[in-house]
């Protein structure tokens with residue numbers, strides 16, 4: 001999903017994109033060969049194992065992609081002096097932080113899911129294997145691919161009412177806006193390190209859904225439910241979701257990077273999404 005936004009954002013640059021068939025990041029020799037051949041200035045890693053619930057029973061595969069794969073990219077970046085740009089997640093935190101507080105980059109990580117653990121492994125491998133890196137932690141991403149907004153648009157058009165969780169807080173993030181943050185970070189040559197990069201402002205999934213329906217003019221009723229109630233009603237087993245995914249953007253904003261609000265990001269996304277053929 002993010003890869004498509006990055007590809008569009010960097011269309012005017014000399015950009016070489018690969019997918020898993022062309023380059024499996026878990027294969028160190030293949031990664032070294034590809035990187036040595038191209039000798040890029042920047043490597044933007046959008047690849048990951050992102051199935052949060054499935055990861056609970058697939059630690060080895062998730063760790064291979066999110067940990068070892070990222071280690072391979074860090075080793076290869078370092079070998080040619082390239083800057084590694086990597087995307088991480090709010091799931092590196094427990095999500096148990098007081099709801100009136102926001103996570104800052106230096107807060108202690110403490111993932112409570114397999115996905116979060118493996119994404120943290122990736123962050124640690126980068127720090128061990130190269131100095132020239134950006135780790136951009138994001139959250140609640142939507143773009144050109146399966147995502148929450150598309151799911152809600154579909155549900156809202158087919159149902160009269162739906163139940164949506166109202167006790168998890170974060171920042172919905174337009175993948176195009178994240179790609180633009182990456183571009184600005186490169187252009188401005190901000191200091192290497194870890195940054196929290198979501199759209200600005202915070203909401204919960206219930207309010208987010210109401211805003212989607214309001215903009216899209218969908219009349220479906222939205223009922224707020226707690227996470228516990230939702231799991232019970234849907235009779236599902238899922239990985240623990242963070243209650244607090246609020247990432248402070250103070251550090252990245254202090255570098256002069258411009259970031260739109262989540263409402264603005266959503267309006268632009270829906271404008272494209274609702275006007276497709």
Ligand SMILES: NC(=O)c1ccc[n+]([C@@H]2O[C@H](COP(=O)([O-])OP(=O)(O)OC[C@H]3O[C@@H](n4cnc5c(N)ncnc54)[C@H](OP(=O)(O)O)[C@@H]3O)[C@@H](O)[C@H]2O)c1
Pocket residue numbers: 001002003019020023024025026045046047048049050065069087088089090119138139140141142145
């Ligand atoms: N989506 C979110 O809400 C969210 C939130 C926070 C952070 N993030 C992070 O943001 C980044 C982008 O997420 P996304 O939602 O755009 O992910 P995505 O749509 O799931 O894309 C991940 C891509 O990685 C590819 N991939 C998997 N294993 C690979 C391998 N061994 N070698 C090469 N490519 C491989 C996948 O290919 P296949 O499809 O063929 O498997 C897929 O195209 C990820 O790092 C994710 O952890 C996402």
